[in-house]
Amino acid sequence: MRAALSLARRGLGATWPNPSVGCVVVADGLVVGRAVTAPGGRPHAETQALAMAGPAARGASVYVTLEPCCHTGRTAPCTDALIAAGVARVVISIRDPDRRVDGQGIARLRAAGIAVEEGVLAAEGAEVAAGFCTVMRLGRPLVTLKLASTLDGRIATRGGESRWITGEPARRAAHGLRGRHDAVLVGVGTVLADDPDLTCRISGFKTVPLVRVVADSHLRTSLSARLVTSARQAPSWMLVRAGADADRRRAFADLGVSLIDLPAGEPGVDLAAGLAALAQRGITRLLVEGGAQLAAALLRQGLVDRLAWFHAPAVMGGDCWPAAQAFGVERLAAMPHFVRLGSVALGGDMLTEFRRAA
Ligand code: AOF
Ligand code: ZN
Numbered sequence: 171m172r173a174a175l176s177l178a179r180r181g182l183g184a185t186w187p188n189p190s191v192g193c194v195v196v197a198d199g200l201v202v203g204r205a206v207t208a209p210g211g212r213p214h215a216e217t218q219a220l221a222m223a224g225p226a227a228r229g230a231s232v233y234v235t236l237e238p239c240c241h242t243g244r245t246a247p248c249t250d251a252l253i254a255a256g257v258a259r260v261v262i263s264i265r266d267p268d269r270r271v272d273g274q275g276i277a278r279l280r281a282a283g284i285a286v287e288e289g290v291l292a293a294e295g296a297e298v299a300a301g302f303c304t305v306m307r308l309g310r311p312l313v314t315l316k317l318a319s320t321l322d323g324r325i326a327t328r329g330g331e332s333r334w335i336t337g338e339p340a341r342r343a344a345h346g347l348r349g350r351h352d353a354v355l356v357g358v359g360t361v362l363a364d365d366p367d368l369t370c371r372i373s374g375f376k377t378v379p380l381v382r383v384v385a386d387s388h389l390r391t392s393l394s395a396r397l398v399t400s401a402r403q404a405p406s407w408m409l410v411r412a413g414a415d416a417d418r419r420r421a422f423a424d425l426g427v428s429l430i431d432l433p434a435g436e437p438g439v440d441l442a443a444g445l446a447a448l449a450q451r452g453i454t455r456l457l458v459e460g461g462a463q464l465a466a467a468l469l470r471q472g473l474v475d476r477l478a479w480f481h482a483p484a485v486m487g488g489d490c491w492p493a494a495q496a497f498g499v500e501r502l503a504a505m506p507h508f509v510r511l512g513s514v515a516l517g518g519d520m521l522t523e524f525r526r527a528a
């Protein structure tokens with residue numbers, strides 16, 4: 171199962187709208203088949219691993235990070251492929267929360283006489299499938315907020331200088347984070363200030379292009395911004411207020427930018443509705459890269475599931491720009507709380523990852 175989980179981790183960011191699933195087929199103590207869900211979500215892991223195993227799958231044990239599907243979607247059900255291959259045992263990490271499956275895959279395997287165990291390394295299985303499970307449970311993607319600041323949480327000097335606060339190893343790790351997400355979201359302020367590309371610049375890392383999303387209620391983004399001029403090479407989507415200027419909308423659409431209409435939020439667009447719209451389009455894992463306004467709005471609304479916080483060993487002081495703008499915390503009890511998952515040193519910098527406290 172650990173091997174299946176590592177395979178599944180490799181597919182993160184590449185299989186949306188489907189979950190990344192890992193599958194290992196073991197016969198007589200030997201691995202005879204292994205696979206991860208293909209880029210784009212199909213074929214599923216099990217059918218590929220069974221194809222690799224061929225006749226060796228008969229009587230084998232199959233380790234899979236998510237309950238095999240039993241619905242006929244764009245591919246035939248994995249349960250049927252497992253039954254047809256004559257496997258003896260299926261070991262599952264977690265159930266598939268998709269209503270078309272949710273225990274029925276397990277029931278179908280058992281009805282065919284296959285021994286099924288579930289709940290093996292369930293915490294790891296849940297972490298790998300967290301994006302897909304969040305969509306199923308909450309109707310929005312898993313949201314990871316990435317920040318890179320000084321020790322006192324500052325992201326730019328009072329003069330506006332921000333390149334670079336963290337060093338090269340930390341910036342490479344940030345590209346790795348992009349690689350494991352389906353889409354990246356920034357606020358329009360960041361686009362105006364930095365004109366970012368928002369691509370994953372580690373070659374070979376990303377097999378499907380990262381979807382770039384800008385929250386831009388009034389279409390203030392320049393038509394010559396990199397995100398706009400490259401919209402035909404990699405997807406660029408914009409979260410806009412319904413009723414934004416029609417000529418500007420047409421200009422963006424003509425350049426290949428896809429506009430998503432949303433109700434007004436305070437400020438900008440209604441972010442909860444924006445996240446729901448992204449889930450509707452298949453996004454399961456969303457990386458938010460700022461700026462400070464967007465970070466504050468998401469934190470205030472309890473929409474941040476994970477934090478990836480890079481700290482540079484430096485201090486700027488209170489007249490410099492904070493990682494998150496004010497969001498009105500009066501009492502300690504009102505702060506969003508997080509639980510530390512782990513930390514790594516990256517050159518002189520530090521990356522700490524957190525999940526929201528339950
Ligand atoms: C599996 N193995 O590798 C994955 C599964 O639209 P379809 O037919 O591709 O089905 C998508 C659903 O299949 C998805 O919503 C989820 O429930 C499941 N994903 N299942 O057996 C896999 N990726
Ligand atoms: Zn399947």
